[in-house]
Amino acid sequence: MFYSLLRRLLFQLEPETAHHITLGAIEKAFRLGLLKQPVIDCPQRRVMGITFPNPIGLAAGLDKNGEYLDALAALGFGFVEVGTVTPRPQPGNPAPRLFRIPQAQAIIxxxxxxxxxxxxxxxxxxxxxxxxxxxxxxGKNFDTPIEHAVEDYRICLSKAYQYASYITINISSPNTKNLRELQATDALDTLLFTLKSEQLSLNQTHGKYTPLVVKIAPDLERSQIASIAQLLLKHKIDGIIATNTTLSRQGIEHLAISQETGGLSGAPLAEKATAVVAQLRHFLQGTIPIIGVGGIMSAQDAKKKMDAGASLIQIYSGLIYQGPSLITRIAQTICKDQYPSEQA
Known part of the structure; x- marks a missing residue:
C-alpha cells in the first residue's frame, strides 16, 4: 500500500529523475536504520559453485556504478548484479532516454x-x-570499434575479477551500436576463447575462480540460440542470462510511446524471455545453469521462469512497478518448490 502511494508521486516525475531520487531515498533510509530487511524463508541454492542465500537477484542496470550496494541488498535480494560498466566512463545516449508505459507495466x-x-x-x-x-x-565503450570490442571486455574482466562473485558478459544490449553482432557465431567464438583464457590466467594469479556468464537477447532465432549454446559448451562458460531487453513492440503497438527507440522490458517481455529459457534448457540439457530475467512482474512470472529451466531469477522492471514486496512474494511461491541445485 505504501509503495503504491509512493509510486504515484514518483511517476509524476521524469523517469530518470525518479530513478535517482528513489535510489537516494533507499540509501538514506538504510543509513538511518529505517530499512528493515525482510526475512526471506528460502533454502540456500548452489549454482556455478556459488552459494546463493535465495534465488532472487537484482538485474544489472539499476545500480550501474555500485553506489547503492548495501541498501539494495537490504531489500532481501539473494544476489545483486551491478553495471553494465565499461573500461572508460561514458555519458550514454542523449536524454530523454527512459520511458515508462504504465498501462502495459513496461519500460523502454x-x-x-x-x-x-x-x-x-x-x-x-x-x-x-x-x-x-x-x-x-x-560491456564495451560506445566508441570502441566492434572489431576491437574483445579488448574492452578483457580489460573489464581483468580489473573486476577479484571483486566479483561472477562476471556477466553483456553482448545483447540494443542500445550500443553493433553490440549484438557479438552474438554471431564467429565473433562470439573469438570473444569467449579470449575471455575464457583470461579467466583461467586470472584464476592462477588470484587463486580464485570467478565464473563467467553470458547475457543474450530475447530476439534470437532458435537456430541462433542453438549455436550460442554450442559455443558456451565448447568454451566451458559457467552460466547464461536470458534475457536482455527486446526490440519487439508486440503487445504495445497501439501505444504512441511504442515508437520510441530502445529496449523494451517489463510485462510484454515475459513470454518471449521465458521461451528463450526453455530453449536453452533443451539445448544445454542441464550442463550450464540459466538465470532467467525479463518481465517478472509477479510471483507467478518467477515460477514460470523456474519451471522453464532457470536456476536463478532476476528482477528490475517488476521492482519499479511492484515495489520491494515483490521479492518476498516471489520467495513465498518459488521457495516452497524443489528445484535442482548443485551439490556443495
Missing part, C-alpha cells in the same frame, strides 16, 4: 551504458560493506 530505455567506468565501480565496491553474492556486468 536507450540509456547506452551510461556509467562512470570500471575503476570508479571498483572504488564504490571497496567502500561498501556488502559481502553477499555480487555480479559485475561488463
Amino acid at each position: 530505455n536507450r540509456l547506452g551504458f551510461n556509467n562512470q567506468g570500471i575503476d570508479r565501480l571498483l572504488e564504490n565496491i571497496n567502500r561498501s560493506s556488502y559481502t553477499g553474492v555480487l555480479g559485475i556486468n561488463i
Whole structure:
C-alpha cells in the first residue's frame, strides 16, 4: 500500500529523475536504520559453485556504478548484479532516454551504458560493506570499434575479477551500436576463447575462480540460440542470462510511446524471455545453469521462469512497478518448490 502511494508521486516525475531520487531515498533510509530487511524463508541454492542465500537477484542496470550496494541488498535480494560498466566512463545516449508505459507495466530505455567506468565501480565496491553474492556486468565503450570490442571486455574482466562473485558478459544490449553482432557465431567464438583464457590466467594469479556468464537477447532465432549454446559448451562458460531487453513492440503497438527507440522490458517481455529459457534448457540439457530475467512482474512470472529451466531469477522492471514486496512474494511461491541445485 505504501509503495503504491509512493509510486504515484514518483511517476509524476521524469523517469530518470525518479530513478535517482528513489535510489537516494533507499540509501538514506538504510543509513538511518529505517530499512528493515525482510526475512526471506528460502533454502540456500548452489549454482556455478556459488552459494546463493535465495534465488532472487537484482538485474544489472539499476545500480550501474555500485553506489547503492548495501541498501539494495537490504531489500532481501539473494544476489545483486551491478553495471553494465565499461573500461572508460561514458555519458550514454542523449536524454530523454527512459520511458515508462504504465498501462502495459513496461519500460523502454536507450540509456547506452551510461556509467562512470570500471575503476570508479571498483572504488564504490571497496567502500561498501556488502559481502553477499555480487555480479559485475561488463560491456564495451560506445566508441570502441566492434572489431576491437574483445579488448574492452578483457580489460573489464581483468580489473573486476577479484571483486566479483561472477562476471556477466553483456553482448545483447540494443542500445550500443553493433553490440549484438557479438552474438554471431564467429565473433562470439573469438570473444569467449579470449575471455575464457583470461579467466583461467586470472584464476592462477588470484587463486580464485570467478565464473563467467553470458547475457543474450530475447530476439534470437532458435537456430541462433542453438549455436550460442554450442559455443558456451565448447568454451566451458559457467552460466547464461536470458534475457536482455527486446526490440519487439508486440503487445504495445497501439501505444504512441511504442515508437520510441530502445529496449523494451517489463510485462510484454515475459513470454518471449521465458521461451528463450526453455530453449536453452533443451539445448544445454542441464550442463550450464540459466538465470532467467525479463518481465517478472509477479510471483507467478518467477515460477514460470523456474519451471522453464532457470536456476536463478532476476528482477528490475517488476521492482519499479511492484515495489520491494515483490521479492518476498516471489520467495513465498518459488521457495516452497524443489528445484535442482548443485551439490556443495
